[in-house]
Amino acid sequence: MMFNDHAFIRMAYRNFHRIGPDMYRSSQPTPGQMDVLGRMGIRTILNLRGRRPTCGSYFFEVRAAARLGIDLIDFPVRSRDVPRKEDLFAARDLFARLDGPTVMHCKAGADRVGLMSVLYQFVHLGLPLEQAMCQLSWKYGHLRQSKTGILDHFFECFLATGGRSVDEFYAWVENGYDPAAMKACFLSRRWANVITDRLLRRE
Numbered sequence: 001m002m003f004n005d006h007a008f009i010r011m012a013y014r015n016f017h018r019i020g021p022d023m024y025r026s027s028q029p030t031p032g033q034m035d036v037l038g039r040m041g042i043r044t045i046l047n048l049r050g051r052r053p054t055c056g057s058y059f060f061e062v063r064a065a066a067r068l069g070i071d072l073i074d075f076p077v078r079s080r081d082v083p084r085k086e087d088l089f090a091a092r093d094l095f096a097r098l099d100g101p102t103v104m105h106c107k108a109g110a111d112r113v114g115l116m117s118v119l120y121q122f123v124h125l126g127l128p129l130e131q132a133m134c135q136l137s138w139k140y141g142h143l144r145q146s147k148t149g150i151l152d153h154f155f156e157c158f159l160a161t162g163g164r165s166v167d168e169f170y171a172w173v174e175n176g177y178d179p180a181a182m183k184a185c186f187l188s189r190r191w192a193n194v195i196t197d198r199l200l201r202r203e
Contacts, residue, residue: 017140019117020121023100023103023104025117026104027106027109028057028061028108030060031061034060034064034070038070043070043099044070044098044102045102046073046098046102046116047072047104048076048116049107073094075090075094077091077115077116078112079148080150081183082154083151089170089173092124092170104120109140111141111142113140114140115151117132118151128164129159133155150186158172
């Protein structure tokens with residue numbers, strides 16, 4: 001956990017932020033940070049990395065959540081590819097039934113949690129999408145010039161249709177969204193990929 005999963009970095013910088021009345025975004029919590037979440041009254045943790053039985057961070061997270069009585073939900077999403085249609089619909093349903101206060105996290109708290117934070121503020125809280133897209137920002141460690149910028153591109157493609165409402169968004173996802181074509185027309189920058197993949201090393 002400390003070295004293979006870079007927990008020593010997250011011990012110094014949690015990348016922890018409140019994004020709604022009952023929702024926080026974060027990097028992967030360490031066991032000590034799990035205790036802090038328990039004292040905060042967190043009732044649910046949304047793990048956007050998915051189940052990773054051989055990863056030390058997941059091993060300790062599962063056990064700490066059980067000890068603290070926190071509901072741990074594994075909901076894997078992608079950071080370097082366009083969102084899956086089924087994930088977008090499942091996220092809407094998940095937000096509606098979460099037992100808050102909730103923390104959602106990925107590894108570094110930048111990209112996958114940025115995607116889900118945009119969806120949470122737009123779909124669940126009803127904020128304008130342009131405002132919610134600030135959750136995909138360099139200040140959280142997200143570089144739109146790298147491969148992870150395909151997440152920004154996804155939302156920008158919807159806005160380019162002229163749609164703005166949540167209903168219009170999901171109608172577009174259902175009938176107008178072409179993941180293969182969108183991925184084919186997105187270009188990242190090599191220097192940004194080096195920073196993201198080799199220095200920050202977010203999986």
